[in-house]
Amino acid sequence: MRVAPPLVPSLVVGRVSHTRRVPLRHTFDHRHVQWLVDIDDLPRFPWPTRLLASFTAADHLDRGRTGAGIRGDLARFLARRGIALEPADRVLMLAHARSLGHVFDPLTVFWCLTVEDELRAVVLEVHNTYGERHAYLVEVDDTGRASVDKAFYVSPFNDVTGRYAIRLRLEPEVVSVTVGLDRSGRRVLTATTSGTPVPATWRSVVQVTVRHLFMTHRVSALIRIHGMRLWLRRLPVLTRPWHDEETVR
Template structure:
């Protein structure tokens, strides 16, 4: 497998990396409940995805059909279509992506992140691609100062949890990963923050041995993520939290 030392940093990322991480969802209203699970994420250049030995390829595939509209020939092409619809041209500048890979034919990415740089290496923007468990997706365009770990706010536009309506806004802190990964997304509603999601992890080089060890620790990782979200929802429903109707999601220019 094409690997790296773990020392590459954007915008010059060429070798893929793995982040073994803990994802936490904390709900404070109307019920208090926190759930955590361990998983791993890939940090890659979508123009140069990992090349695994043939026997290992089912453990990590990056398919264009899993991102944006699913109709572009490559992930990068889908991203550029989305950016072009919003007047942004990277002029071939580098992009780094944090995501789950398709594992044994299954993938579920609650959040995929793209740090988009221009040809000079300057961060132009961050794209946060959100998927829900109903097969819908929505992309949020965030300002470039997130690369310094600052906050951005975007209006919520996708039904994600069946216990929250499509209102409020997200408060996001999404610094580009280094040796450590630290992401925070909070939902703000009615002057409060009833939901917070965090991702914390440490970077390791994506060697063949590291992938095998990680896959053994987290078999069927993307299926486990999807199952954990549904189990969390079942727990809340059984405690009397009402399910809100899901509105029709409006297609997004450059995504659908």
């Protein structure tokens, strides 16, 4: 599959929405902004702008444990699953930046592209609010769709059964990720992030940060607020199973 990615680094400015269908209905939609960056050419801004946006291997995959950075962690993850990340390959990452000392990434997407912009691999990295992370290698078809069994405890109101139906778009006009959880032939929930890429200049970073103040802090807070609302509606809390860190290595 060949893609036509936007210019990077970009700010992907748009919305995040979430609809839970069973056993009760709960929907939200919020303003949202993420970054789309080349992991080999991460944006570096002068102080104090760098306080608003920075990227580090510690926030992704194997936390930069071997000192090889995000690319090294990703290359090792893919190699253990039979895929070689070539030196000339480009890796685009959709993620939140660390801002004012905080970052929380419910979902990070890595697109691994050849020099002809053919898709070599796609990795989805999921974080939960318990400090755990899990990476999924997904096989994307020519329409940008993929599916994978759920294997990671994200919400305290869902166990690890079911299968994710995924739809990805990486285009100059739109970058979006839709993830639906299906269980026993029934759609349980759907989550979508979608936005328009805006070139990340010093000026646009400041403007977008002011408009979306404390974005990554807001994401952390909103997840807990919506969780509290579900708990108050007496949605059962499910036991969190042990998680193996090898899933990101």
